[in-house]
Amino acid sequence: MIQQDSGDQSLSRALVFQWHTRFKTGRTLVVDDEHAGRPRIYTTPETVAEFRELVHQDRPRTIRDISEELVIGYGTCQPVLTEEICMHRVAAKLCPGS
Numbered sequence: 001m002i003q004q005d006s007g008d009q010s011l012s013r014a015l016v017f018q019w020h021t022r023f024k025t026g027r028t029l030v031v032d033d034e035h036a037g038r039p040r041i042y043t044t045p046e047t048v049a050e051f052r053e054l055v056h057q058d059r060p061r062t063i064r065d066i067s068e069e070l071v072i073g074y075g076t077c078q079p080v081l082t083e084e085i086c087m088h089r090v091a092a093k094l095c096p097g098s
Contacts, residue, residue, distance in 0.1 A: 048084045051077075055085060 054066050067077045081087045
């Protein structure tokens with residue numbers, strides 16, 4: 001009935017029941033739900049500062065070089081560089097004479 005009135009904007013019946021049981025057991029917030037995946041330990045301020053320092057020491061350094069130096073996986077370095085340091089594109093070529 002609610003979905004008929006509000007269309008796609010309403011929650012599904014299963015989701016409403018799931019939330020109801022959560023709040024019935026004493027939960028007050030939905031934000032602290034458990035989620036799948038590993039914790040992001042490389043986004044602490046200290047490690048982001050290490051990344052930033054390495055990048056600013058040598059700008060044409062590649063992600064592979066940074067990951068080898070910090071002993072972190074390549075796939076873990078990418079989100080830190082793009083999301084935390086806001087580096088979306090890196091050009092490693094040096095242009096002679098410019």
